[in-house]
Amino acid sequence: MGRTTGSDGEKTEAAVREAAVSLIARLGYEAMSMRQLAAEVGVQAAALYRYFPTKEDLLFTLMREHMQALIAEWEAARPATADPATRLAAYVENHIAFHIGRRHSTHVSNMELRSLSHDRLTQILRMRTAYEKELRAILRDGAETGVFNVDDTGLTAMALIQMMTGVIVWFRPGERLSVAEVTATYLAMTMRLVGATMSYSTAHPFGHAKDAAAR
Amino acid sequence: MGRTTGSDGEKTEAAVREAAVSLIARLGYEAMSMRQLAAEVGVQAAALYRYFPTKEDLLFTLMREHMQALIAEWEAARPATADPATRLAAYVENHIAFHIGRRHSTHVSNMELRSLSHDRLTQILRMRTAYEKELRAILRDGAETGVFNVDDTGLTAMALIQMMTGVIVWFRPGERLSVAEVTATYLAMTMRLVGATMSYSTAHPFGHAKDAAAR
């Protein structure tokens, strides 16, 4: 009853974050109790409040960092070229890689939005909108230069994002398909969907035969 | 204190179902309390237990009837033809119309699966799989007869369903786009996505110019 030998604030906080993402993804935010989370970390429930003032603060922190990481990875992967097809290919590849790599975190950020307060919901949605805006810009450029055949930029962006993010619902690493195969197939579907007529280059030119060109 | 004048079991049960779908869609299953639901119906919490033995029974009933309705509507809309493109068009149109018309119910059935017991989860997933199997069969027939260009039937089916169902996330009736416009655009995207080369007929040939043919 008191401080535990070898206890370390930073390690405990990291363990709490990790366990929380996993538990919330599996049980849902409302269904996960602070006592359950504490047990998973190997600590008493009261100890959690040293790191997160409330349960909602914990949820918000997880979501904010998820969105920040998503935006940061896209900014790192964004190609310098102005060619819409190449930019779209990079967006698809980055999006799928990120979401497959962070399935639990994505589940949390997509399914638990209603548990946030109004202000915090607005913050998260702002980040999401900023990320989606990048895709809309690519589609618009492609439509204007005639390399894409898109009816409605906004609608197509939403459809593509739903399609791509949906990969986490059914994809399980190590089963029938590899990440590279899934990415290649989604890339091909995306290019057909937007009616891409020109070739495009990809960040992984030697990964798979289908990567090389659209049609 | 006692039976209320004008009270009627059937009406109360219907009111409970309706209020439950709406409340669960808005707050989530775990976050909705039986007292909240009762208040929405205008009744005491204890009265709910006359119609549903437990909260989970209520959830399961809502989900089962949602899935049954989805399958029933598809069986009613399924065209007699063997032409894959026409069948795919009918599937897309039916799917989007159903999900836009039952946004709340869809939200419940898609987001609250983890609150079901193992056995009941299995039952719901079985129905879902049966429905998705229909789409896979259409894609397979199209791929085999050469009218579709599809890499992976199962993956494409999942991608299409995620894309189509995702419409409920952003679509709001009475805003920028009409249901007919959304359906037509999704149909066009679907046909490009599967690489359809032939024309197809639709159940709503006069609804929109884009309905008439692929490309």
Next chain:
DNA sequence: GAATTAATTGAACGTTCGTTTTATTATTAT
């Protein structure tokens, strides 16, 4: 080595939860 700070425990708080029980009233059948 003493004082300070960091990390945690254990117990408790008031609230709310799903559910049950019992009594009471409206409706229906006889």
Next chain:
DNA sequence: ATAATAATAAAACGAACGTTCAATTAATTC
């Protein structure tokens, strides 16, 4: 009318919830 039944209210149950508080021990600083 009277008996039977259907539909509810009111109150209570124990359990679990998020959170707080005081005490206690480990690590760090001086």
